[in-house]
Amino acid sequence: MLPSSVISIGYAAFGGCTSLIAIMIPEKVISIGYATFDGCDTLNSSTRVDIERAYALALKVIA
Secondary structure, three states: OOOOOOOEEOOOOOOOOOOOOOOOOOOOOOEEOOOOOOOOOOOOHHHHHHHHHHHHHHHHHHO
16 A cells, blocks of 8 residues: 555556555545556456556546
8 A cells, every 4th residue: 555645656666566466546646657557467456446547647647
């Protein structure tokens, strides 16, 4: 779990982290960098909502 004080997750912050199986993104997060979860193939389906939110935030930042 990320600290509740986190508001931004940088470019490829977790990229290639093959041992990452779950993540909870604090509601305060307003930006997530490109490729943040690339290569995190072990993320389980229970984190899918947070990952979808992450990509939505990343796309908003890129646009």
